[in-house]
Amino acid sequence: MTHLIFVYGTLLQPGNGLAQYLISNSTYLNAGYIKGTLYDIGEYPGLVINEKSGLVHGSIYEINDQTLKQIDDYEGYGIDQEEPNLYIRMMISVQTTEGIIEAWVYLYNLPVDGLQIINSGKYMEYIKQKKSPGL
Numbered sequence: 001m002t003h004l005i006f007v008y009g010t011l012l013q014p015g016n017g018l019a020q021y022l023i024s025n026s027t028y029l030n031a032g033y034i035k036g037t038l039y040d041i042g043e044y045p046g047l048v049i050n051e052k053s054g055l056v057h058g059s060i061y062e063i064n065d066q067t068l069k070q071i072d073d074y075e076g077y078g079i080d081q082e083e084p085n086l087y088i089r090m091m092i093s094v095q096t097t098e099g100i101i102e103a104w105v106y107l108y109n110l111p112v113d114g115l116q117i118i119n120s121g122k123y124m125e126y127i128k129q130k131k132s133p134g135l
Contacts, residue, residue, distance in 0.1 A: 003068050004103035006032060006094045008058030009045040009123045011071070018074045026061040032096040033057045034105065038118040040130075045123045046108025046115070049092075056121040060094060060103055068104070075106045085109050 005026075011019045035053040039046045047056055063071070072078045076086030087106040094103045118126045 001065055003063050003065075004029070004060055004101060005063055005068070005071065006034065006058050006060050006092065006103040006105045008038065008047060008056050008105075010043075011074075012059060012124050013127070018070065021070060022061060022063070022067065025067045026063045029060045029062055030096040030098060031057070032060050032094040032101070032103075033121070034092055034094050036107075036121075037112075038121050038123065038126075039108065039112050040116040040118055040126070041108070045118060045126075046087075046110075046112065047105065048108055048112055054119065054121050058123075060096065060101065071106075077106065 007022070010016050011022055013019050033055045034047075034049075036047050036049045036056045037053060038056045039048065072089065073081075075089070076082065077089050078085070086109060088109045089104050089106055091102050092105040093100050094105070120126060
């Protein structure tokens with residue numbers, strides 16, 4: 001079975017092992033965005049759907065069951081993961097240049113109080129600025 005997945009964080013990072021796995025085991029479909037708030041959790045971002053919603057940008061891929069399972073494990077989602085799960089996986093409407101599609105999205109499942117909001121909604125851009133604040 002195939003699935004559509006919207007990724008917005010570390011799965012877009014060059015050099016990330018699972019990002020490389022995703023690229024090798026999927027079909028890139030389109031860029032897209034969803035309404036939500038993106039937070040800096042430290043080593044990765046967390047997306048929350050709430051009243052402070054801005055736009056969170058990412059990419060949509062078509063993947064198979066095995067790749068979905070690998071990403072579930074990476075995201076700390078599933079019955080075999082520590083409770084509460086770090087992320088929950090939900091089907092969300094994603095806006096693309098081709099229109100709206102439904103795709104799996106990992107939403108952060110822990111408190112975000114005191115965490116930095118990534119106002120641009122673009123994690124890769126945020127990481128570059130964070131590493132080179134003078135630019």
